[in-house]
Amino acid sequence: MPGQLKEVRLRIQAVKSTQQITKAMKMVAASKLRKAQDRIIKMRPYANKLYSILGNIAAGGTGDINVEFTKERPVEKVLIITLTSDRGLCGGFNANVAKQVKALLADKYATHRAAGNVTILTIGKKGYESLKKEAGIQFNTDYIDLFNNLTFEKVSEVAELVMDFYANKTYDVIEVAYNQFKNQITQVPVAEQFLPIQKLEQPAGAKASVVNDFIYQPSQKEIIEELVPKILKTQFYRYLLDSNASEHGARMTSMDKATDNAEELLKELGIQYNRARQAAITTELTEIVGGAAALQG
DSSP: OOOHHHHHHHHHHHHHHHHHHHHHHHHHHHHHHHHHHHHHHHHHHHHHHHHEEEEEEHHOTTTTOOGGGGGOOOOOOOOEEEESSSSSTTHHHHHHHHHHHHHHHTSSSSSHHTTEEHHHHHHEEEHHHHHOTTTTTTOOOOTTTTGGGHHHHHHHHHHHHHHHHHHSSSSSEEEEEEEEEEETTTEEEEEEEEEEEOOOOOOTOHHHHTTOOOOOOHHHHHHHHHHHHHHHHHHHHHHHHHHHHHHHHHHHHHHHHHHHHHHHHHHHHHHHHHHHHHHHHHHHHHHHHHHHHHHOO
């Protein structure tokens, strides 16, 4: 019985230590989340509006205007960019991205995978660890540590490289799998086509001249050649800001739940400890009474 009491005491101490760690990690994640959330909330309306303009331009490009990134061609080689974290302890954050990628590989690019024409560019170590055993996939880990230096300048370099991949026909379609930040407890895993640019769908019955009525100054060609790469870089930066905020939100939520679970476990262990102690006291009393009775006899 004393051995059982000691074992329960050691478990209580271990759970208390774990609870202190999860509380600290929750506070750190909450502090980082405030900054990351502020960045994506300010960035998203601007990025979304620019991208809608880009889709409108893609839908209404006419004449001699040649937007390379809007050209759709037969898909032979595929690039999938995964945005995950470098560390764990963030619930299903990384697993959800891996599921999105596996769904793409199974449903949309099964034949390309079988032919060995799918490459995954991993940003974040956990994405590579989750998918590295997938058969028939090539991996590019040159920018796996990009989240360690999350600035627009650094992200622009990667976005420019990805755009060159498409323009040079290294890949025929480029997808991005990431977690879209909604709020502190909700992150939505999505897979979006980055290139070629998807055309803006017009409302039923709407005329193209109404939807795409732009006046260009100085000229349509100059503006598009300057504007399109900048919009794509901004959109790619939004993907990473979304993923970064989602990571901190997922980790904060996960650590909060772990802290609550530790509290529940401490209550259960407290009950077990009290029961074991009561049983030990009862046993000792029984032995004392039995010994006293034996002496009297």
